[in-house]
Structures are given as C-alpha cells and as structure tokens.
Amino acid sequence: MIFDIEYETMPREALEAIQLKRLQATLSRVYATVPFYRKKLDDAGILPGDVKTLKDLQRIPFTTKQDLRDNYPFGMFATPMANVVRIHASSGTTGQPTVVGYTARDIDTWAQLMARALSAAGATRGDIIHNAYGYGLFTGGLGVHYGAEKLGASVIPVSGGNTKRQVIIMRDFKPTIMTATPSYALHLAEAAEEMGVSFKDLHFKAGVFGAEPWSEDMRLEIERKLDLNALDIYGLSEVMGPGVSIECTEAKKGLHIFEDHFIPEIINPNTGEALPYGETGELVFTTITKEAFPIIRYRTRDITTLNPEPCICGRTHVRMKKVSGRTDDMLIIRGVNVFPSQIESILMQVEEVEPHYQLIVDRKDNLDTLTVRVEIGEKLFSDEVKKLQELENRISKDIKETLGVSAKVQLAEPKTIARSEGKATRVIDNRKK
Amino acid sequence: MQAEQISIFIENKAGRISDVTGILADAGVNIRALAVADTSDFGVLRLIVDNNVKAEEALKKAGFTVRKTKVVAVKVEDRPGGLHSILTTLKQAGINVEYMYAFIQQTGDKAIMIFRFDQPEEAIRVLTEKGVTVVDERTLSTL
Numbered sequence: 001m002i003f004d005i006e007y008e009t010m011p012r013e014a015l016e017a018i019q020l021k022r023l024q025a026t027l028s029r030v031y032a033t034v035p036f037y038r039k040k041l042d043d044a045g046i047l048p049g050d051v052k053t054l055k056d057l058q059r060i061p062f063t064t065k066q067d068l069r070d071n072y073p074f075g076m077f078a079t080p081m082a083n084v085v086r087i088h089a090s091s092g093t094t095g096q097p098t099v100v101g102y103t104a105r106d107i108d109t110w111a112q113l114m115a116r117a118l119s120a121a122g123a124t125r126g127d128i129i130h131n132a133y134g135y136g137l138f139t140g141g142l143g144v145h146y147g148a149e150k151l152g153a154s155v156i157p158v159s160g161g162n163t164k165r166q167v168i169i170m171r172d173f174k175p176t177i178m179t180a181t182p183s184y185a186l187h188l189a190e191a192a193e194e195m196g197v198s199f200k201d202l203h204f205k206a207g208v209f210g211a212e213p214w215s216e217d218m219r220l221e222i223e224r225k226l227d228l229n230a231l232d233i234y235g236l237s238e239v240m241g242p243g244v245s246i247e248c249t250e251a252k253k254g255l256h257i258f259e260d261h262f263i264p265e266i267i268n269p270n271t272g273e274a275l276p277y278g279e280t281g282e283l284v285f286t287t288i289t290k291e292a293f294p295i296i297r298y299r300t301r302d303i304t305t306l307n308p309e310p311c312i313c314g315r316t317h318v319r320m321k322k323v324s325g326r327t328d329d330m331l332i333i334r335g336v337n338v339f340p341s342q343i344e345s346i347l348m349q350v351e352e353v354e355p356h357y358q359l360i361v362d363r364k365d366n367l368d369t370l371t372v373r374v375e376i377g378e379k380l381f382s383d384e385v386k387k388l389q390e391l392e393n394r395i396s397k398d399i400k401e402t403l404g405v406s407a408k409v410q411l412a413e414p415k416t417i418a419r420s421e422g423k424a425t426r427v428i429d430n431r432k433k
Numbered sequence: 434m435q436a437e438q439i440s441i442f443i444e445n446k447a448g449r450i451s452d453v454t455g456i457l458a459d460a461g462v463n464i465r466a467l468a469v470a471d472t473s474d475f476g477v478l479r480l481i482v483d484n485n486v487k488a489e490e491a492l493k494k495a496g497f498t499v500r501k502t503k504v505v506a507v508k509v510e511d512r513p514g515g516l517h518s519i520l521t522t523l524k525q526a527g528i529n530v531e532y533m534y535a536f537i538q539q540t541g542d543k544a545i546m547i548f549r550f551d552q553p554e555e556a557i558r559v560l561t562e563k564g565v566t567v568v569d570e571r572t573l574s575t576l
C-alpha cells in the first residue's frame with residue numbers, strides 16, 4: 001500500500017524540481033538563522049543563491065557529528081525555542097549526546113513519513129501495532145507511535161523491556177505488526193518460547209525492524225522464529241528519526257528514501273567526492289523540509305549504495321541498500337577504500353550464508369597486503385584439496401574484480417577467528433603497530 | 434559396496450593431527466586408515482574408522498568441519514605390479530582416481546587400498562569384473 005500516492009510515485013523530473021525548490025529555501029533559512037551554517041557557507045565562499053541546480057549542493061561543505069557536538073545543545077536549531085514542541089537526543093555513548101528539535105509541523109511531517117513507512121511494510125488502519133521501540137529521548141518509540149496513529153492503526157505503546165508482559169500482550173491483544181530493534185525481536189522470540197507461546201499461534205504478518213545494523217542472515221532467523229515478513233527501516237535522529245527510508249514488501253530489495261524530504265548522496269569517505277549511483281560509499285543527507293533542525297550534507301558514516309532503478313512497487317524514490325557497515329571500519333589498502341562489509345557480501349554470495357571471516361592487513365616492503373581468513377563450514381568443505389584451493393582462488397578473484405584489490409584467501413577452521421561478545425573481530429591492521 | 438570415509442579440515446598448525454587423534458581416542462574410536470593431503474596453509478585429513486557415527490559426533494562437538502565421503506576399498510595383491518594392474522584397469526575404463534591411500538591392516542597376502550573415484554559405481558563394476566575384490570564397509574570395520 002502506498003500512503004501518499006502523489007509524492008511517493010512522482011516522476012523523477014517533478015520530484016527533482018521540488019527538491020531544488022525546497023533545498024534553496026532550506027539553505028536560505030539556515031544561512032539566516034544558524035550562525036554555524038552562515039560561517040560555513042561564508043568560509044566556502046558560497047551564498048545560498050549560488051545553488052541553482054541539485055548538483056550545486058556538492059559545493060557546500062559537509063556537516064559532521066562533531067559539528068553537532070560543538071553546538072551542543074541547541075546551537076543548530078533554526079527556529080526560536082518557542083516554536084519547538086519536541087526535543088530528542090541520542091544516547092551519547094560515544095561522546096556528547098546530539099540534541100535535535102522539532103516544530104509542530106516537523107512532528108506532522110515525521111508522522112506522515114512514518115505512516116508511509118508502515119504502509120510500505122503492509123500496515124493499514126485495520127492493523128494493531130506492537131511498538132517495542134523505546135519511548136523517551138530515543139526517537140524510535142515516539143517516531144513510530146505518531147506514524148501509526150497518523151496511519152489510523154491501533155498502536156500499543158509497549159516500549160522496550162518487561163519482555164514477559166510483552167509476550168502476554170502479543171498473545172492477548174493479537175497485534176499484527178511488530179516494530180522493534182531486530183535484536184529485541186529475537187529476544188522476544190526466545191522469551192515467548194520459554195513461556196510456551198509459539199509465534200505460529202500469534203497474529204503478526206510483518207515486522208519493521210531498525211535502529212541498528214542487521215544482516216540478511218538475521219532477517220531469515222527473525223522471519224523463521226517470528227513467522228512474519230521482516231522489513232528494514234532506516235532513520236537517524238540527526239535527520240529525523242525512523243522513517244527516513246523503508247523497504248517495500250513488493251521488492252524487499254533496498255530501502256526507498258523519501259526524497260521529497262531528504263536528499264541523499266553517496267560520497268567517497270576519504271576524499272569527500274560525490275559518487276555516482278551504484279557505487280558504495282558513505283551516505284550523506286540533506287533535509288529539505290525540516291524547520292527546527294534542518295541539516296545540510298550530514299555525514300552519516302553509514303556505508304551503502306543508491307539504486308535509482310524503478311521499483312515494482314511503483315515508488316519512484318531511490319533505494320538505498322541495507323546499511324552494511326560504518327566508515328569507521330574502512331580500510332585503505334594500496335590507496336583503495338575497502339569496507340569489511342563489501343568482502344562480507346562477496347563471501348555471502350559464495351557461501352550463501354553469513355560468513356565468519358577476518359581481514360588481516362600487513363605492510364611488506366612498503367606494500368600493503370590483505371589476507372582474508374574465512375572459516376570453512378560443512379557446505380563448502382570438500383575432501384579434495386584441489387576443490388578447496390579452487391574455492392580460495394574463486395573468492396580471491398571475486399575480491400579482485402569487485403574491489404580492485406588483491407587478497408590472499410586463507411581457509412580457516414571453524415571458530416578459530418577470535419570473537420568478542422559473540423561477534424568476530426573483523427579486522428586486524430598490523431600496519432598500525 | 435562403497436565405504437564411508439571421514440574427512441576433516443585442519444589448518445597447518447603444529448599438533449593439529451594429534452588433536453584429532455586425541456579426540457577419537459577419547460571417544461573410543463579406532464582409526465583403521467589415515468591420510469593427509471595438504472597445502473602450505475591447510476590440509477584435509479582422511480580417515481577410515483570403526484565407528485563413523487561416534488567419530489563424526491566427537492569431532493563436530495570439538496568444532497571441526499567434518500564431511501563424510503564415499504570411497505571404495507579394494508584388495509590389492511601384495512606383489513610387484515599388484516597396484517599397477519588395478520590402475521591400468523581403471524585407466525582403460527576411463528575412471529579417474531581423485532586420490533588413494535593404504536589401509537593399515539593387511540589381509541593375508543593382500544593389502545587394502547582406499548580409492549576415491551569420480552565414478553565409484555563404474556569403478557566397482559570394472560574391478561569386480563576383473564576379479565578384484567572390493568571390500569564392503571562392514572567387512573572393512575571388522576578387519
């Protein structure tokens with residue numbers, strides 16, 4: 001179901017015209033109201049009026065997480081506090097929290113986009129939504145909540161925690177849509193099993209999961225254990241919150257970014273250079289309708305790819321690939337950017353399962369070398385050495401062709417790659433020693 | 434007529450084979466034949482044991498990647514040219530030997546070789562026709 005047919009299926013040309021108009025208005029506003037942006041544009045020698053095409057956006061400097069911290073708490077707000085009706089903040093586990101604000105119209109826009117997202121996942125006003133995202137400073141709980149109400153669905157504001165009670169509610173209230181972090185969804189599955197409640201007897205048809213990266217493997221596990229259609233939702237408080245992009249049930253291949261409100265770009269995280277569609281790099285967002293907290297060219301540090309191909313669902317908005325990693329994980333090997341997630345997807349294609357692997361980078365005679373250790377599972381193991389060597393060569397060739405980097409592939413025994421808290425240590429960079 | 438072999442993936446690290454033999458000893462499994470094929474990084478350990486179920490269970494529990502493969506156990510006359518005549522027969526029939534190794538036990542004047550063929554059923558047929566004895570799994574485990 002498409003919640004907003006007009007905007008979600010708008011021809012690209014018309015969509016881009018709206019984007020440009022909204023971008024220009026946003027730039028003028030932030031230049032006038034946020035000293036940070038005024039200084040940034042002045043330093044770069046650009047006036048809002050210089051932006052005449054969408055491509056001109058590339059001339060404007062980036063905004064980083066550090067910029068937000070430097071302007072803690074309200075320095076980035078583009079409207080007087082009297083107009084702000086809501087404040088959210090990130091947890092700040094990795095430094096000072098970032099604080100964002102919303103006007104009444106921002107809250108309404110957010111609810112609209114979240115209603116679009118829930119619709120894309122198959123929700124209608126007849127559904128009961130079990131919203132297990134945390135309510136509070138975190139945007140997840142309230143973001144989904146307002147969207148569910150906007151859609152006209154019945155929302156259970158169960159929030160996170162008190163898992164046993166959640167299982168009883170799921171059994172008795174018969175919710176049909178679950179919204180939660182993927183890890184909490186699996187936790188619920190475990191708790192239900194312990195309590196003798198089978199998801200087969202529950203009424204869920206779909207789940208909208210996000211707020212943390214999750215793999216395709218995890219999706220399969222959730223779908224199997226929770227007996228529902230698991231869809232990925234993306235959002236971040238700096239840009240809005242949940243509902244920036246969503247997978248559609250029809251294609252379930254990439255998340256549609258609501259481009260009438262956000263302009264996405266993919267950049268080379270090293271050089272800042274904008275990359276064409278189809279290339280992998282860092283996702284950058286510019287909001288073009290937000291009032292209280294507009295953000296210009298915000299570097300999300302999330303790694304993905306944009307796909308402009310028309311989607312079978314009818315939406316014309318570009319799709320981003322499931323976020324597979326963070327720029328913080330990026331390696332530069334002989335001048336080439338390599339993300340562990342890229343190697344992971346190559347291995348995934350070979351193994352068809354989530355691989356356990358480790359990248360070891362060394363420097364020998366001033367030359368970077370990359371070794372990829374891959375734990376061998378039963379499926380790929382052969383009693384013939386020749387076949388195992390062919391497997392190593394095949395992976396090595398795929399890496400070379402896809403990433404342009406030579407790698408030595410080494411098969412490893414299961415569980416020999418060091419794990420911390422259940423997760424494998426993905427990268428050992430010996431160059432830093 | 435085919436016999437079952439257990440193959441284990443091992444990294445080329447000191448003491449890795451003895452880890453495997455230790456696990457099997459603890460599980461009360463007797464090793465009847467063993468061969469290693471290796472590269473500079475890893476090896477495949479191939480075993481014929483008296484109890485495949487127990488062996489596989491113990492090795493998997495210890496975290497090894499284990500695979501069962503069908504092989505053919507063939508009686509080879511313990512005299513010059515004994516093996517050669519078998520290989521000639523196979524070659525004439527166009528059957529490839531992926532690998533082979535010797536069984537520890539001898540039976541009378543015959544040695545037993547373990548073969549991995551690309552076409553095991555065809556190999557068994559050709560060899561049997563030539564009067565070569567193919568040993569079945571049960572006999573193999575009681576030798």
Ligand SMILES: [Zn+2]
Nearest residue numbers: 248251311313
């Ligand atoms: Zn779609």
